Amino acid sequence: MDLKKRSLSMQTFFNERVDGYDNAHAGLMESKERITAALPDNTRSVLDLGAGTGLELTALFERFPDARVTAVDISEKMLEQIQTRPFGDRVTCIAGDFFEVPFGEGYDAVISTSALHHFTREDKTVLYAKILASLRPGGLFINSDWVAQTQEEEDERFVELEENPQGRSHIDTPLTIENERIALTDAGFADIEFRENVPESYTLSVARKK
């Protein structure tokens, strides 16, 4: 399935599920909170890719009440929920596709959780280079997301996606940690680390712009 079609299917999927979304993700709150714990004390400006309803932002604004966040998401209905949160006035929302909208620049950190496991390694390299360009020198990209445990698992999911182009609209295709490392390296990131996460099927990747 091509990128554009996939993005549009994600938009429909999440626009239709916004009502039950926070309950569905209640069990994943620790994976979202670990992002905030990994941020340096001097964090002020943050770009959140696939921010959804803003679940990861509660912990972030508790630790960094003066932060300013730019939230990008293709689902305008998910973003509407962010504006209703107590920190809504500190978030600038951009409705659009990661691969199409400008991100801006000079961020202390780019964060993402549960939102980037839908792309090939090649597409991720392009996206990661765009993320790198949006960071200030020394800035961090922190991604808390699902990873495939083996290359076989990664390959099987991409086959499933190709064999069901009109079937299920949402087939997840996480990469292995090894392929995540290659994509981050090829995009130009330094000091790449993969930390333990909860659940175990997730990893917390932390990468720096030199």
Ligand SMILES: C[S@@+](CC[C@H](N)C(=O)[O-])C[C@H]1O[C@@H](n2cnc3c(N)ncnc32)[C@H](O)[C@@H]1O
């Ligand atoms: C599972 S939700 C995660 C939301 C939030 N980060 C959290 O952890 O609760 C994934 C989000 O990524 C967004 N998304 C998926 N593909 C996207 C794309 N190509 N461009 C922008 N947003 C996208 C979806 O609309 C959705 O809101």
